[in-house]
Amino acid sequence: MKLQHYLGGLEGLGPVSTETRVFVEVWETRIFGIHTAMMALSPQLPLPETPSTFKTIWTWADLRKGAESLNPFDYFRFRYYEKWLGGISGYFIDNGYITAEELDALTEEYYSEPAKPLPDAGDEAIDQRVVQYLVEGDSPKRDVAVTFEFKVGDMVAIRNVPTIEHTRLPGFLRNKFGTIETVYDGAYTYLCDTGPDGVGAAMPVYCVRFEPSDLWPDNAEKNFSLYADLYAHYVEAPEAAEASKAA
């Protein structure tokens, strides 16, 4: 039960940030570049092989899992890119690319001498693949036949799937009812298999409309609708929800 999966609708949080900058410190641009390169070089993509030594999987799912595995107070305590830096450093250590000791030691060196240059190295094929990744993207859409249980206008129930590590189901929608607004054409994978949570393989995705007074009775604003894009596994017929409750 991770707070990070249940953020929608929390009370008592205080004012929002209205900061319009993407990065508030120059160092943040570097971890952004590293994350993007890792996604581009990740071996499951159908992109040309390069001399890069990066041979393990890294997708948005891995970045998200890192943030979701934090103590929830640390999730609020650390800024966005601080979370990235922690998660990505940990990944490179856990996967044996670097050791914690050498990262700590080199951090000390750059801390004492911030202008010390970076090393000078690398094959341009690596950078060409990174550009190709950005240009071509990584679509989750798959050319497989699937059956669509629902059509636009149908009322649906949102399942309370057994989530452990990661999910694409916003927690505040569990056990609620909504209406199908869009049936997206085709079938869509997710970047990883979420295990008991149930997404990963190609399946339909629905845009579902919710009534906030159902989500937060007597505790939501008026005259607004909330929509969420939900993988088919998270959605079931209301009769099925009733049946599993009765069971």
Add this chain to the structure above:
Amino acid sequence: MMDRFHYRPDREAYSAARVKALEALLIRKGVITDRTVDTVLDFFETKMGPFNGAKIVARAWVDPAFKDRLVADTPKAIAELQLPEGMAGAEGEHMRAVANAPDVHNLIICTLCSCYPWPVLGLPPYWYKDPTFRSRAAREPRAVLTEFGLAVPDAVEIKVWDSSAQIRWFVVPERPAGTDGLSETELEALVTPEAMMGVAVARAA
């Protein structure tokens, strides 16, 4: 939120040193090159950014039929324009535009993370990534928008779109009053990322 927690006094200097050390080690170990990070950053200066979104919205303002096509099939409409390579690339593979109207105001959020339509808007601003925004906007969008200085009348319906799967949403704001004589290029200058995600409206200069 930030005052509640303890931070090391050299918070930024430490992070700067640590990310530089990480980048150096990754270069040394052959994961990336010494140009990789800058290559990524350059891409967001020239190919993916709000400059694309501004062109798309300005075209929608001068050409109502284009606006209809943009909402009906967003990638297909975008492909009509002369925009840089990558408009259907990373984080733009499945984009969907929703249009504001006198009776409807759209707001895009991502309660699970920070999904954002990279090709048309580049990288997300801090406010969009703020867990407080992501949380509160789901339940009290009108109150959140007043904190951005935007008062949406009670009679206007707000539609909040939570980006929880493959779609990367953006908003086509309404063309502001007092812009009749402006060229498409002049109109582009009035379009902001905030207006294209729904925490602002476009205003005449």
